[in-house]
Amino acid sequence: MKDIEIRLTSDGSKTLYLPSLDETYHSNHGAIQEAKHVFIEHGLKHVHEFGMEKIRIFEMGFGTGLNALLTAQWAMENQQHMEYIGIELHPVDKEIWQQMDYVQSSEDVALYERIMSCEWESTQEINAFFKLKKIAQDVTQVALSDRVDLIYFDAFGPRAQIEMWDLPVLQKMHELLNDGGIFVTYCAQGQMKRHLKSLGFEITSLPGPPGKREMTRAKKLM
Numbered sequence: 713m714k715d716i717e718i719r720l721t722s723d724g725s726k727t728l729y730l731p732s733l734d735e736t737y738h739s740n741h742g743a744i745q746e747a748k749h750v751f752i753e754h755g756l757k758h759v760h761e762f763g764m765e766k767i768r769i770f771e772m773g774f775g776t777g778l779n780a781l782l783t784a785q786w787a788m789e790n791q792q793h794m795e796y797i798g799i800e801l802h803p804v805d806k807e808i809w810q811q812m813d814y815v816q817s818s819e820d821v822a823l824y825e826r827i828m829s830c831e832w833e834s835t836q837e838i839n840a841f842f843k844l845k846k847i848a849q850d851v852t853q854v855a856l857s858d859r860v861d862l863i864y865f866d867a868f869g870p871r872a873q874i875e876m877w878d879l880p881v882l883q884k885m886h887e888l889l890n891d892g893g894i895f896v897t898y899c900a901q902g903q904m905k906r907h908l909k910s911l912g913f914e915i916t917s918l919p920g921p922p923g924k925r926e927m928t929r930a931k932k933l934m
């Protein structure tokens with residue numbers, strides 16, 4: 713993508729800004745802080761408590777790969793096997809992701825490189841605990857088959873991309889989840905929560921990351 717800018721957020725980590733949508737990829741209050749709070753603390757750790765041998769995760773909006781990176785690090789630290797599927801309509805160019813500087817140690821830099829450079833459309837073994845399949849497709853068009861235990865729903869906000877938060881996409885996410893599976897997002901929009909409820913989710917509103925009052929976690933009822 714040509715029209716994209718790298719911006720610094722308040723916790724010192726970088727994000728991307730798309731002038732065409734007037735939208736950033738993460739919270740301006742802190743990209744890493746937000747990703748850890750929403751997806752790791754309130755998504756992954758919650759599902760880990762279920763005690764599954766392997767956790768299957770789907771990410772809507774792979775973007776810079778930050779959520780995949782944090783999840784892969786967590787998988788190693790906690791010796792938790794995971795399969796991660798990330799969908800992204802506009803893969804971020806190498807010259808851009810190489811400037812994100814999300815990690816410093818040579819080991820973590822190598823991990824991020826593997827995540828970002830590995831082949832698309834097929835499952836790749838990133839390390840002993842983390843397998844990754846990146847799909848370069850449009851979530852509104854693609855047929856998704858293999859079910860997952862956890863969805864990181866990291867689309868651009870409703871103001872920029874309302875179709876992501878509307879019933880057809882949310883229904884697709886519902887169908888993709890195993891019974892009892894978890895959908896987690898930074899978003900707290902009332903209409904989205906009503907849609908999720910109508911699809912058969914149980915909604916939990918949780919405190920949001922800095923700069924945001926609430927976020928949403930939803931469980932697919934059996």
Ligand SMILES: C[S@@+](CC[C@H](N)C(=O)[O-])C[C@H]1O[C@@H](n2cnc3c(N)ncnc32)[C@H](O)[C@@H]1O
Pocket residue numbers: 736737738772773774775776777778779799800801802849850851852866867868869
């Ligand atoms: C909020 S950003 C995701 C941030 C990302 N998780 C990260 O950590 O960098 C939303 C992402 O959704 C992608 N996207 C937008 N429309 C899409 C679609 N129809 N299908 C798949 N991905 C889409 C955008 O290109 C963007 O990368």
